[in-house]
Amino acid sequence: MFESLTQRLTGTIDRLRGRGRLTEENISDALREVRVALLEADVALPxxxxxxxxxxxxxVGQEVLASLTPGQSLIKIVKDEMTAVMxxxxxxxxxxVPAPAVILMAGLQGAxxxxxxxxxxxxxKEKHRKKVLVVSADVYRPAAIAQLETLAKQVGVEFFPSSTDQSPIAIARAAxxxxxxxxxxxxxxxxxxRLAIDTxxxxxxxxLHAAIDPVETLFVVDAMTGQDAANTAKAFREALxxxxxxxxxxxxxxxxxxxxSVRYITxxxxxxxxxxExxxxxxxxxxxxxxGRILDMGDVLSLVEEVHDKVDKEKAAKLADKVAKGKKFNLNDMRDQLEQMQNMGGLHGLMDKLPGMGKIPDNVKGQISGKEVPRMIAIINSMTEKERRNPGILNGSRRKRVALGSGQTPAxxxxxxxxxxxxxxxxxxxSGGGMKGLMRGMKGMNSLMGMRGKMPF
Incomplete structure (x- = not known):
C-alpha cells in the first residue's frame, strides 16, 4: 500500500540524508518535492x-540545522507531523456503557x-471477548440481509433476522x-x-440514529477513492x-x-x-x-502482533522442541511454516510491514503475485508422506510426478x-549451536528471504 507516495517521499528524503549540513534553501527544495508528492497522492490540499x-x-529551526544528523532529524519531523495529521x-x-453498546454503520454503497x-x-468477539449481535437495516437490497447472515455464521456472532417489508427503525429497535x-x-x-449522497x-x-441513539456512529469509506473519501466523510459528518x-x-x-486526509478534514x-476480503x-x-509505512520504515510492531495472533503456538512449540532435540526438519515442517506465513498474508503481507521495501525495484516487486506460498504448499502436498519425511528419496522421476501433480515444473x-x-x-x-548457530545458519538464507531473486513461483 502507498507505493507511489512512499517512493516519492523516500527518494526526496534520501537525497538529504547524506548531507553533512542542511540549510533553509535545501530544506525548502525538499519540501517542495514533498508537496508535489502529497498532491500527486491525492492528499487534500488543506x-x-x-x-x-x-x-x-x-x-528550519535549531532542531534540524544544529543536529549532528540533520537528514535523520528531518525524517523524524516528517514522520511526527504525518502522524499528528492522521x-x-x-x-x-x-x-x-450499559449493555448493549449500539454501533451504527453508515456509508455509501460499495464501500x-x-x-x-x-x-x-x-x-x-475475539479481541474484546464480547457477545455480538449483528442486524441489517438495509431494506432496499435483499442480498445485503443474506450477505450479513452468511458473514455472521462465518465469524461466529449472532445474526438478528430482518426483511425488506420492515422499516429500518423497527428492525433496529427489535434487534x-x-x-x-x-x-x-x-x-x-x-x-x-446509496451510489451517491442524497437527501x-x-x-x-x-x-434511525435519533431512534436508537448509538454510542458509536462509524462512517465506512473506500480508501481507494482518495481525496473523495475525505470529502464524502465530511458530508456525512455534517449530517450525522x-x-x-x-x-x-x-x-x-x-x-x-x-x-x-480523512482525520484532518472530518x-x-x-x-x-x-x-x-x-x-x-x-x-x-x-x-x-x-x-512509518509511508516513509518506508516498515511496521514491525504490527508484524509482531500479527505473529502473536496468527501463528499456531502449539505447532511452533513442537517444532522448537523438535529442533532443540536434534531431530531432522522435514517437508511436513516446512509446509507448516509456509501455512503460517500464508495466514499472515503471504509474501505480500510480510513485505508490506518490513522496512526498506520502497527501495526494492518495481520489476522485482512486480514478480510477487501472492501465489508463491500456495504453489509451494501445493508442491509439498503432491508428495507422498514418505517423500515428505525423507526428501532424499525424491529422484528425477519422483520430482517429475510431483511437478505434474501440483501443476508446476520440475524446475x-x-x-x-x-x-x-x-x-x-x-x-x-x-540445534547444534544455540542462537549463535542459528545466526550462522541465517547467513545462508538470503535467497529465501531476499526478495526471491531465484524464486519465480
Whole structure:
C-alpha cells in the first residue's frame, strides 16, 4: 500500500540524508518535492498546506540545522507531523456503557459496509471477548440481509433476522430489545447505502440514529477513492454525529491520500482499516505505524502482533522442541511454516510491514503475485508422506510426478527442495549451536528471504 507516495517521499528524503549540513534553501527544495508528492497522492490540499507548514516550522529551526544528523532529524519531523495529521494515536471504541453498546454503520454503497460489520463482529468477539449481535437495516437490497447472515455464521456472532417489508427503525429497535433479553454486549447495525449522497438517504439515517441513539456512529469509506473519501466523510459528518471512520480496501490504496486526509478534514478519528476480503482483515488504525509505512520504515510492531495472533503456538512449540532435540526438519515442517506465513498474508503481507521495501525495484516487486506460498504448499502436498519425511528419496522421476501433480515444473520442485535444504541446514545449526548457530545458519538464507531473486513461483 502507498507505493507511489512512499517512493516519492523516500527518494526526496534520501537525497538529504547524506548531507553533512542542511540549510533553509535545501530544506525548502525538499519540501517542495514533498508537496508535489502529497498532491500527486491525492492528499487534500488543506492537509498538504498544513503538513508542509508544520514540517517547515520545525525543520528550519535549531532542531534540524544544529543536529549532528540533520537528514535523520528531518525524517523524524516528517514522520511526527504525518502522524499528528492522521490523529497521533489509535482511537478506541467506546464500549464502556450499559449493555448493549449500539454501533451504527453508515456509508455509501460499495464501500464495504456489510463486510466491515462482519469483520468488526469478529474483532469484538475475539479481541474484546464480547457477545455480538449483528442486524441489517438495509431494506432496499435483499442480498445485503443474506450477505450479513452468511458473514455472521462465518465469524461466529449472532445474526438478528430482518426483511425488506420492515422499516429500518423497527428492525433496529427489535434487534436492540433482543440483545437486552439475550445479554448481548454489542449490537452492530448495518444500514442502507446509496451510489451517491442524497437527501432521502440522509433523512432516513438521521431518523434511525435519533431512534436508537448509538454510542458509536462509524462512517465506512473506500480508501481507494482518495481525496473523495475525505470529502464524502465530511458530508456525512455534517449530517450525522460521527464518532469515527473506517477506511476499507487500504491494501489497494497505492496513493495514500485518504489515510492522510480523512482525520484532518472530518475532525473525526480513523478507528479501523480494512484489508482484503477475509473476516480477519480489520486492523486498529495506528497513525504512527501508517506514517512509518509511508516513509518506508516498515511496521514491525504490527508484524509482531500479527505473529502473536496468527501463528499456531502449539505447532511452533513442537517444532522448537523438535529442533532443540536434534531431530531432522522435514517437508511436513516446512509446509507448516509456509501455512503460517500464508495466514499472515503471504509474501505480500510480510513485505508490506518490513522496512526498506520502497527501495526494492518495481520489476522485482512486480514478480510477487501472492501465489508463491500456495504453489509451494501445493508442491509439498503432491508428495507422498514418505517423500515428505525423507526428501532424499525424491529422484528425477519422483520430482517429475510431483511437478505434474501440483501443476508446476520440475524446475519449480527443484527450487523448493533447494530452499528446504537451506532451511534444514539452518535448523541443524540451531540445534547444534544455540542462537549463535542459528545466526550462522541465517547467513545462508538470503535467497529465501531476499526478495526471491531465484524464486519465480
Amino acid at each position: 492537509v498538504v498546506i498544513e503538513l508542509i507548514r508544520r514540517i517547515k516550522e520545525r525543520a 490523529g497521533s494515536e489509535a482511537s478506541q471504541l467506546n464500549l464502556n 464495504g459496509k456489510t463486510t466491515t460489520v462482519g469483520k468488526l463482529g469478529k474483532f469484538l 436492540i430489545e433482543h440483545a437486552r433479553k439475550t445479554y448481548a454486549d454489542v449490537v452492530l447495525v448495518d444500514t442502507a447505502g 432521502a438517504m440522509m433523512a432516513e439515517i438521521k431518523a 454525529p460521527l464518532t469515527g471512520v473506517v477506511l476499507t480496501k487500504l491494501d489497494g490504496d497505492a496513493r495514500g491520500g485518504a489515510a492522510l 475532525e473525526r478519528p480513523v478507528k479501523f482499516v480494512g484489508i482484503g 477475509k473476516p480477519d482483515g480489520l486492523d486498529v488504525f495506528h497513525p504512527d505505524r501508517i506514517a 519449480d520442485v527443484n527450487r523448493l527442495l533447494k530452499q528446504y535444504q537451506q532451511m534444514e541446514t539452518m535448523m541443524a545449526k540451531f
